[in-house]
Amino acid sequence: MVEAPTAETAEPAQRLRLRQGALITAGSALVLLVVMFATKWYGVDEIPGRVATRTQVTHAANAWHALTIVRWLMLATIIVAVGTVLLHGSQRSHGTKTNTGPLVAVLGSITAALVIYRVLIDLPSAGSVVDQKFGAIIGVLAAIGIALGGYESMLEERERAKRGAHGSRAPKQAASRQPER
Numbered sequence: 001m002v003e004a005p006t007a008e009t010a011e012p013a014q015r016l017r018l019r020q021g022a023l024i025t026a027g028s029a030l031v032l033l034v035v036m037f038a039t040k041w042y043g044v045d046e047i048p049g050r051v052a053t054r055t056q057v058t059h060a061a062n063a064w065h066a067l068t069i070v071r072w073l074m075l076a077t078i079i080v081a082v083g084t085v086l087l088h089g090s091q092r093s094h095g096t097k098t099n100t101g102p103l104v105a106v107l108g109s110i111t112a113a114l115v116i117y118r119v120l121i122d123l124p125s126a127g128s129v130v131d132q133k134f135g136a137i138i139g140v141l142a143a144i145g146i147a148l149g150g151y152e153s154m155l156e157e158r159e160r161a162k163r164g165a166h167g168s169r170a171p172k173q174a175a176s177r178q179p180e181r
Contacts, residue, residue, distance in 0.1 A: 021153030022085050025104055028145030029081035035142060036063040036074060039135025042124065063139055066124045070114050074143070077111040080104060081146050084153075101157045104150030112143040 040060035064071050084100040118124065119136045 019153065019156045021101065021149050021151070021156050022088060023149070024152055025081045025108070025146055025149030026085045028142045028149055029078045032074065032139060032142035032146065033078050035135050035138045036071070036078075038062070039138065040133040041119070041136040041139060042066050043131050043133050060133055062135065067115075067118055068124075070111075070118055073111050073114060077107050077143075077146060080107055081149070097157070097160075099154075099157050101150055101152075101154030105147060105154050106150070108143065108147030108150045112140070112147045115140055115143040 039062060041063045043060040063074065067074070081104055084104055087100065088097055119132055119140050123132070
């Protein structure tokens with residue numbers, strides 16, 4: 001009787017093993033995607049200098065509507081971050097892995113810096129936007145998470161390369177230490 005392979009008996013090359021950096025990057029990217037559209041980032045509670053009336057319209061805007069230029073960079077960063085996880089998943093069968101950590105780290109860092117700048121320093125429409133909503137803070141944290149996940153992936157890939165280099169040199173060194181007969 002032949003048993004179907006389980007996770008324990010499957011070959012290591014056939015199992016998808018996501019490393020910590022990839023998980024941080026993908027999770028942060030998905031959080032940023034949801035927060036970007038589903039939550040409000042900026043609000044107009046009261047316009048300073050005006051008397052609040054019942055007819056005054058208060059509203060809030062999400063990142064897609066408020067950040068007209070940065071939104072495209074945020075979207076590109078999300079696509080790259082999730083795409084690298086999918087790329088690594090498709091490369092599991094042949095054993096090689098593309099080094100995407102530096103790309104995600106740099107793109108995530110640029111996105112995080114611009115989101116921090118737009119949320120904390122230079123609000124869009126500073127004359128009408130008076131506060132940041134909870135979604136903006138979560139968006140900043142998610143952008144930082146993408147950058148940190150990319151950095152962690154870069155470190156993991158370096159460590160893996162070191163192990164591969166040391167592993168390939170070990171048999172040669174052992175062979176050279178044996179006395180000649």
